[in-house]
Amino acid sequence: MRLALLLTLAACCCAKKVVKQNFDVIRGDSAEDAVKFNRPKLVKRDDSTAEMVLINAQTFFMTNVTIGTPGQSMGVLVDTGSSDLWVQDVDNEYCDSTSDSSKRRVVDIDAFEFDKRDDIGGGELGGYTETVTGSSTADASIPTFTSGCNKYGGLDTSKSKSFKKNDTIDFAISYADSTAASGYWAHDVVNVAGVDVKDLSFAVANVSNSSFGVLGIGLTGLEATYVGSTATSSNHYQYLNLPYKMAANGLINTPAYSVFLNTASSSEGSVLFGGVDHSKYTGSLETVAIINTYAGYVDSPIRLEITLSGLTIASGDNEETLASGKFAALLDTGSTITYLPLDLLEAIANTIGASYSSSIGYYYFDCSIANDYKFTFDFTGAKIQASLSNFTLVGQGFCALGVSYSGDDSVILGDNFISNAYVVYDLENEQISIAQADFSGGSEDIEEIDSSGVPSAVKAASYSSTWTSDDDVSIATSVSLEATSNGGIVTASSGSAASTKSGSSGSSSKSSKSSSGSKTTSSSSSSSSSNTNSKSEGNSLKPTAMIAAVVLLMASAMAL
Known part of the structure; x- marks a missing residue:
C-alpha cells in the first residue's frame, strides 16, 4: 500500500502540464453536410451551363467538450481566429429540428439589421439588433435547418448544478460567412480532453443561424466582451478565455x-495546450513576433498575424x-x-x-x-516550404489554383x-514559433x-524586422520558370517588378473576406484582364463584428 502511494505521488509530481485535444477535420458545402474525408474539388454545375463550382469548400475542425455538472457533451469548432467559447442553448426555438416545414422557424440574416458602419476589416458588418422572422417557406437567401x-x-442550463449566468453584458457575434449568434454570458466547468477547467x-x-458552437482560442483582445458589438467604452472588459484560464488553474504553465x-488529406488533427511535440516538425522551431496591425486603435495585437517578408518559387x-x-499575414x-x-496572385x-x-x-x-x-x-527568416500541389483544387480534367484575391x-x-x-x-x-511539419508519425516527444x-525554439x-504601415513591398509581374515534369534544370530569368505600398494600419488594409473581390489594380496578364476573382463564401469563421466594434470604442473614447 505504501508503494502504491509512493507511485501515485511520483506520477503526480512528474505529470506534464499539457492537455492534448484532438479534433476531426470535416469538410462540406455547409456545416450540415460536412463530414470527414471530404476534399475540396471543382465539379460541373448541375445544369446546362459549362460553369464549375467548388464543393466541400468549407473546412471545420470539430472537437467535443463537456459542460456542466453533470457534464453535457457537444461539438464545437476549434478556431484560432476568434477568442470566445460559445455553445448552443437547447431552448433555442430557432433550432427546431422537426421536419415539418410549417413549424420550422428560420433566421433571416438580413433581419438582423447589421449596422452600416465601416469596420477595421474594411467591410460593413457591425453590431445588430435582433429581429427574427417565422416562416413556413424557405427562401434561398435565408438559412434554414433540416436537422436543427x-x-x-x-x-441545457437547467440541468447543470454548477451553471452561473452572467448578466454584465449581452453576447453577440457575427462572422464573415453570414452566420451569427446572440445570447448571454455564463460560467461553468468545461471539460477539455478529460480535464476540468473550472x-x-x-x-x-x-438565437443563432449556425449549426454549432465555436471554441475560440485566440488573443483576449479579440473577445466579444472587449471589442464586440455590445461592448462600449464604459462596460467592455477582457476575461480569461480557455488558454488563459487553463494557465490560471494550473493545468498548463502559460497560455x-x-x-x-x-496532411491536407488527413481527417484528424490536434491542439496541444501548454506544450510542444518535437516529433511533429523537422529542422528548428523559429520564433517570430505577433504584430499589431491595429496599432492606431489598440495597444496590443488582437489577431494572430505575423510578418511575411518574402515569397519565392522554384522549379528544379x-x-x-x-x-x-x-x-x-494572418x-x-x-x-x-x-x-x-x-498583384502577387497574378x-x-x-x-x-x-x-x-x-x-x-x-x-x-x-494538373501535370x-x-x-x-x-x-x-x-523574417523562418521559412516554410509548400508544393504547388498543396494549393491545387482538382477539377474534372483540369486543376485550379487554391489561392484567391484577399480584397486588398x-x-x-x-x-x-x-x-x-x-x-x-x-x-x-x-510570439509564434513555426517549423516545417513532419508527417512521418514518430513517437511523441x-x-x-x-x-x-x-523550448528549443530560436x-x-x-x-x-516586422511589418509597419509604412513599409513598401516589391512584387514581380512574373518570373520565368519553365517547369519540367521530371524536375530537370531549366533556365530562369526574373520578370519585371512593381513596387506597391503595404496597407496602412487600421482601416483599408484589412480584408473582410467578402464575397466580391473585384480587381482594382492593373495587370500585365491578359488571361486575367476580366478577373473578378470572387472568393467563395463561407470559408472561414471570422468575427468581423468584434473587430468592427473597435471603431465604436475608439469613437467613444474620443468623445470622452
Missing part, C-alpha cells in the same frame, strides 16, 4: 498551444523571388484556401502559366505541373498553407512550455 442547429449538441467564462446562444493540422534547381518586403485555420494581394498565375476562368472563379492549369513548383514562405494588400494563409507547418502560439509573449518561451534571423 443543435445537430452537434447544445447545453469556472470558465463562455456564452450561450439562444500557449501547438496546432498540428496533419532554379528559384526566383515573387515578392519581398513586409506583408501582414494564420487562419478557419480558411480552406489562401488569399493574397492581386504573378503566381503568370509564372505557372495559369489562366483565369470566370466560369469557375479561379485560375486553372494543367502540380508537383513541379515549390514555394518558400519567409517570415493583406495576406491570409489558410489550411492549404498551415498544413505544411507546425505552429506554436505563445499568447503570453505575443512532448515538452512543456513555460513563461520563458517555447528567434528568427530577422525577428525585429
